[in-house]
Amino acid sequence: MALATGTRLGPYEILSAIGAGGMGEVYKARDTRLNRTVAVKVLPEHLADRPELRDRFKREAEAIASLNHPHICTLYDIGKDNQIDFLVMEYLEGESLADRLKKGPLPLEQVLEYSIEIADALDKAHRKGITHRDLKPGNIMLTKDGTKLLDFGLAKLRQAYQSRDREGAGALDSQAPTPPLPSPTIQGTLLGTIQYMAPEQAEGKTDDLDARTDIFSYGVLVYEMATGKKAFEGKTQASVISKILQVDPPPISSLQPMTPPALERVVKQCLAKEPDERWQTASDLCRELRWIKDAGSQAAPPAIAEVKSPRARWR
Helix, strand or coil: CCCCCCCEECCEEEEEEEEEECCEEEEEEEECCCCEEEEEEECCCCCCCCHHHHHHHHHHHHHHHCCCCCCECCEEEEEEECCEEEEEEECCCCEEHHHHHCCCCCCHHHHHHHHHHHHHHHHHHHHCCEECCCCCHHHEEEECCEEEECCCCCCEECCCCEEEECCEEEEECCCCCCCCCCCCCCCCCCCCCHHHCCHHHHCCCHHHCCHHHHHHHHHHHHHHHHHCCCCCCCCCHHHHHHHHHHCCCCCHHHHCCCCCHHHHHHHHHHCCCCHHHCCCCHHHHHHHHHHHHHHHHHHCCCCCCCCCCHHHHHC
């Protein structure tokens, strides 16, 4: 049952509904202590009595709380009132990437800018041992300050992980995340949004999901930003999954001829069916995209024909 305007959850006063999904209802609210606008996410009433979903809701709070990044939505608070579990996050003004894509593909400059920001946010999460597992346009907000990555409700946390920091790969991060709660999923369960799933995700291999799973979904996301078309489409879930497992999407350049070959190569490698053949870290991916953006029209070195003098040609 939706919360009515004026409902209080602790110090937070509900102002209006923002949206709802499978794992939460989101409201615009006012923090009466600090007099600021916030977003409050609550676990729907019909799910609140399921322990595994309450655990997943708590896992989302743990995931977001461990992250501090300009392109990841900030968590302010967590609480419970009248048997309602809720998260309090920064309120974002703007539109979702999903809404923007209804108008068509993005200009190349925006594709690169947003892609770099999202890759950088993913890199932050992956370094903290967090796999998002539900990367899609609906979970990206476009604001005046750039993109914001949302909704870690399906996030997978690793108890032990290694940080690839500037001092070298393999250094153990001293700020390891809180040990994860028992996994709410079982082998063979599909987690995420079908059209943005990696092959291993679509096959229900929940134990095999890692940062490279997010990188595949990221490739699907960038493909859609560049072309305005979904990489994998079908009339049924089964037909979409079949394409994810067996078919490569049409080249971006076949839909957008002015796409730099270097960007097409980056996306194609993201969409490799085998995890070992994809980009292995979001950090490398981000670095490559920054190079493409800085290079501009020189991202693909043009073939230069050798010009010979008449004497040279005669020789």
